[in-house]
Amino acid sequence: MRGSFITLEGGEGVGKSTQARALAEALRALGLEVVTTREPGGSEGAEMIRALLLGGPEERWTAEAEALLFAAARADHVAKTIRPALERGAWVLCDRFLDSSLAYQGGAGGLGTDRVRAINLFGLGGTLPDRTLVLALSDGAERARARDNDAPDRIGGRPADYHDAVAAAFRGLAGEEPERIRCIDAHGAPEAVTERLMTALADLLPAQQITPG
Numbered sequence: 001m002r003g004s005f006i007t008l009e010g011g012e013g014v015g016k017s018t019q020a021r022a023l024a025e026a027l028r029a030l031g032l033e034v035v036t037t038r039e040p041g042g043s044e045g046a047e048m049i050r051a052l053l054l055g056g057p058e059e060r061w062t063a064e065a066e067a068l069l070f071a072a073a074r075a076d077h078v079a080k081t082i083r084p085a086l087e088r089g090a091w092v093l094c095d096r097f098l099d100s101s102l103a104y105q106g107g108a109g110g111l112g113t114d115r116v117r118a119i120n121l122f123g124l125g126g127t128l129p130d131r132t133l134v135l136a137l138s139d140g141a142e143r144a145r146a147r148d149n150d151a152p153d154r155i156g157g158r159p160a161d162y163h164d165a166v167a168a169a170f171r172g173l174a175g176e177e178p179e180r181i182r183c184i185d186a187h188g189a190p191e192a193v194t195e196r197l198m199t200a201l202a203d204l205l206p207a208q209q210i211t212p213g
C-alpha cells in the first residue's frame, strides 16, 4: 500500500525542522517506515538548486525565475526521493513543499497562487500531499534570528511585511482546503506541539491492534 505524504509548512523559525524530527520518531514508534526530507532540496540536483536560490544577493533572480527554480527543484525531488518512497509503502515527511511556493512566491511575492500552482503541477506527476500541517507561531521570526545568528538566507532576510504576507497566505490556503491543510498552534513545549500534530494525523494512521488482556 502507498505510504502517506505529509508536509510541514509555515514561516521562518516556527519549529518545522524540530517537529519533522519528533514526528518521524513518533510515527516510527508505531512501526511505520518514515522518510524525512526537506525543500528546497531533498535530492542531489535539488540540493544544488537550493544553493542557487538561497545564496547570493536579492537581485540574483527575477520573481519568475525564482518560482521556476523552486518548481524545478521540486520536480527532481519528487521523482528521485518522494515518489519512490511512497510507492514502496514508506511515509514521507517533508519540511516545506508546494504550499511554500504558493505562499512565498505566489502570495507574498505577488505572482499569484494560480500561476505558481500551474508551473509546479507540470513537474509533480500527480504527487501531492495527503495532509499538510501549517505551524502557526507569533514569535517565529525571533527564534529564526537567534538560530541564524542574525545572518538569514536570501529569502529569510526579506522585510517583515513580506513574511507577514507569507503567514496570511498560509492562512488563506488553509481556509480553501480545510480537509488537507490543518493549522496547528506551535506555541509551547516541543512535545506538546508534536502531540497536536499527531492528533491532526489520527485519521491517516493505521488502526492499532488491540490485544485482548
Ligand SMILES: Nc1ncnc2c1ncn2[C@@H]1O[C@H](COP(=O)(O)OP(=O)(O)O)[C@@H](O)[C@H]1O
Residues within 6 Å of the ligand: 011, 012, 013, 014, 015, 016, 017, 018, 019, 143, 144, 146, 147, 186, 187, 188, 189, 190, 191, 193
Ligand atoms: N517548541 C519550541 N520551543 C522553543 N524553541 C523551539 C521550539 N521548537 C523549535 N525551537 C527552536 O526554535 C528555532 C527554530 O526552530 P526550527 O525547527 O529550526 O524552525 P523552522 O524549521 O520552522 O525554521 C530552533 O533554534 C529550535 O531549536
Ligand SMILES: Cc1cn([C@H]2C[C@H](O)[C@@H](COP(=O)(O)OP(=O)(O)O)O2)c(=O)[nH]c1=O
Residues within 6 Å of the ligand: 011, 012, 013, 016, 017, 039, 040, 054, 070, 095, 096, 097, 098, 100, 101, 102, 104, 105, 144, 153, 155, 156
Ligand atoms: C520550499 C520553498 C522555500 N522557500 C523559502 C522559505 C525559506 O525562507 C527558505 C529556506 O527554507 P528553510 O531552510 O526551510 O528555512 P527555515 O528553516 O528558516 O524555515 O526558502 C520559498 O520561498 N519557496 C519555496 O517553495
